[in-house]
Amino acid sequence: MRSDGRNPIVKIAPSVRSLRTTLMLGIVHLCAGCGLLTSPIIDAKGPIAIAERDLMYDAVAVMLIVIIPVFILAFWFSWHYRASNKKARYDPTWSYSGPLDFVIWSVPVLIVIGLAILSWNNTHRLDPYKPLASSVPPLEVEAVAQDWKWLFIYPEQKIAVVNQLVFPSGTPLSLKITSDTVMNSFFIPTLGSQIFAMAGMETRLHLLADAPGQFVGRNMQYSGAGFADQRFEAIAMSQEDFDAWVAKVGQSSEELDADTYRALAKPTKGHPVTYYSAVEPDLFMKILAKYSRTQAPPDQAAAD
Numbered sequence: 465m466r467s468d469g470r471n472p473i474v475k476i477a478p479s480v481r482s483l484r485t486t487l488m489l490g491i492v493h494l495c496a497g498c499g500l501l502t503s504p505i506i507d508a509k510g511p512i513a514i515a516e517r518d519l520m521y522d523a524v525a526v527m528l529i530v531i532i533p534v535f536i537l538a539f540w541f542s543w544h545y546r547a548s549n550k551k552a553r554y555d556p557t558w559s560y561s562g563p564l565d566f567v568i569w570s571v572p573v574l575i576v577i578g579l580a581i582l583s584w585n586n587t588h589r590l591d592p593y594k595p596l597a598s599s600v601p602p603l604e605v606e607a608v609a610q611d612w613k614w615l616f617i618y619p620e621q622k623i624a625v626v627n628q629l630v631f632p633s634g635t636p637l638s639l640k641i642t643s644d645t646v647m648n649s650f651f652i653p654t655l656g657s658q659i660f661a662m663a664g665m666e667t668r669l670h671l672l673a674d675a676p677g678q679f680v681g682r683n684m685q686y687s688g689a690g691f692a693d694q695r696f697e698a699i700a701m702s703q704e705d706f707d708a709w710v711a712k713v714g715q716s717s718e719e720l721d722a723d724t725y726r727a728l729a730k731p732t733k734g735h736p737v738t739y740y741s742a743v744e745p746d747l748f749m750k751i752l753a754k755y756s757r758t759q760a761p762p763d764q765a766a767a768d
Contacts, residue, residue, distance in 0.1 A: 509679065509700075510672045512590065513656030519586045526578045530571050592657050593668045595638065602636035602670070605629065606748040609641075609648035609661040609683060611731035612690030617720075617743055623713045624720045624747075626728070626738040630709050633676045633700040639669040644729055644751050649685035652698045658684055664755025673700035690733040697737070716741040 508514040545552045595602065606617040607629075617624045629652075631637045641650050643661040651658040655671045673679075679698040683691065701709065716739035718724070724740075725747065744750075 507654060508656065509677055510655040510674055511596070512671055513654060515586070515590055516656045519582065519590075522582055523579055526575055526582070529575060590657070592659050592670065594670065596636040596670050596672055598636045598672070600635045602638040603631050604638050604640070605631070607639050607641045607650060607661070608748065608751055609643040609645060609650070609687075610729050611645045611688060612683075612694040612733055613735040614650075614681070614683075614694070614696045615728065616696075617748055618710075619743075619748070621710050621714075622743055623710065624740040624743045625713060626735055627696040628737045629681060629696055629698045630706060631673070631698075631700060632703045632706040633673045635672070635703070637671045637673075639671070640748065641667045641669060642748070642752055644754070646687050647685055648683045648687055648694075650681070651684045652679050652681040654679040655698070660685065664752060666752060676701050676705075688731075690731065693734050713739040714741050720744060720747065 506517060508517045604619055606619060608615040608617070613627050614629070615624060615626055616629050639650070641659060641661045642665060643663045645663065647663075648661040649658055650661055650669065652671065654677075655673060657669055657671065659667050659669045661667060677700050679700070681696045681698045683694040687694065718738065718740045719742040720728070720740035721742075721744050725744065
């Protein structure tokens with residue numbers, strides 16, 4: 465107590481119950497505002513997405529080691545050192561505690577070590593280039609990012625589709641990904657694993673859908689005016705339905721030859737789903753080669 469008889473601790477007006485209620489309501493509103501409660505990342509539909517979701521849960525659980533005590537102590541200090549508690553110890557000369565300093569530093573260090581171990585192990589376990597173990601052969605698809613759409617080439621079926629990725633559920637999906645424009649980022653949140661698409665480079669991604677369903681895929685890397693609408697349909701279906709879909713695409717009158725591709729590669733917004741019943745051979749490799757050719761020096765180019 466001070467010499468004037470007043471308690472130096474500021475009086476906390478809200479009760480502990482009111483603070484707890486306010487905190488919980490705040491968390492609910494924050495989660496609802498950011499879409500976490502209905503996030504496709506939480507609503508995982510494949511082994512990769514489930515493993516990534518569980519990794520997020522594990523990371524949160526490790527961080528709760530310090531978060532929960534902080535909230536408990538915040539409420540306890542508010543209650544224990546309230547103005548009406550005349551028994552609360554007042555020690556204005558206190559400045560240092562070795563055990564307290566040890567706890568303050570050791571707990572964050574242990575948390576960082578735990579998160580590092582989780583990240584290291586799961587980074588290698590969830591390597592996007594690592595094929596998924598399955599008794600079913602994977603479906604090969606070549607994905608090309610354009611302005612502002614996605615082209616999917618099925619080399620074995622010899623078809624191509626714009627803004628629609630269809631595959632059988634229960635069958636691993638093996639994707640080769642590149643870009644014919646600026647850097648893009650391929651992501652189907654419900655199935656997991658975001659990976660970049662870069663001009664002149666091929667990245668790989670392996671996914672699997674546990675059951676039939678329709679998912680939203682999109683570019684997560686800002687790429688210009690049409691970025692907001694650069695989405696595609698990802699549809700997992702039964703093998704019989706997939707075979708029927710391939711036959712349907714094969715009946716299209718459109719063919720993706722060199723001239724058609726040059727027209728398709730021009731920037732467009734809100735491009736509709738388009739089917740191509742035939743594809744120019746090695747089109748994916750030719751798109752890659754466009755950016756890997758050695759440029760001739762200016763003086764040599766002028767001489768030519």
